[in-house]
Amino acid sequence: MQEINVGVLTKVYQDEDEKELIHDCISGKPDAQKHFYLKYAPKMMIVCLRYSTTKPDAEDLLQEGFLKIFKNLAQFNGTGSLEGWVRRIFVNTALAKFRDKNKLMPIVTMENIEQSSDEYLQMAERIDGKVLLKLVQSLPAAYKIVFNLYVFEGYKHKEIAEMLHISEGTSKSNLHDARKILQHLIQVHTKIAN
DSSP states (O other): OOOOOOOOOSOOOOGGGHHHHHHHHHTTOHHHHHHHHHHHHHHHHHHHHHHOSSHHHHHHHHHHHHHHHHHHGGGOOSSSOHHHHHHHHHHHHHHHHHHHTTOOSOOOOOTTOOOOHHHHHHHHHHSOHHHHHHHHHTSOHHHHHHHIIIIISOOOHHHHHHHHTOOHHHHHHHHHHHHHHHHHHHHHHHHHHO
16 A cells, blocks of 8 residues: 655544544544544555455545545444444445446356365465455456455345345345356466466
């Protein structure tokens, strides 16, 4: 990830100062906003990379997400964790971006992509995390979104179907197809690496 130059912070917020940090961000204090950004940007960049095809797209998504957060931070009511609320903003921003671009149509067929789940898991364990992220990024948008929501965010198929305005069966099918494609991609990568 590109290093972010935010200058010198005149105030450092501790974890227990979360309410003060939120209040100061809402008040528009630059130090608070810088601290908030520095605290959450690395984790949210990972979320953005999972939902994007390219790093520049992920960086755009990161900026768009933080703009929404600073605009709507007053709506955080303290129910649940702040990080969970921030993550939901980023996931929803990514989903809206894909819906707006009509990128939810699967474009890859499943011909000749077969592999057992056990072998897939063994191969996935041997692959570097950055490589695995790139493989997930290469999935067709519809598959990638369902895969991320189900595997990384922990949503159920019913919730995914409601969020994406698709049937529960389509969600299950997209997850199945995403796993098959990833199995194939991992197998190909493993053969190339060896």
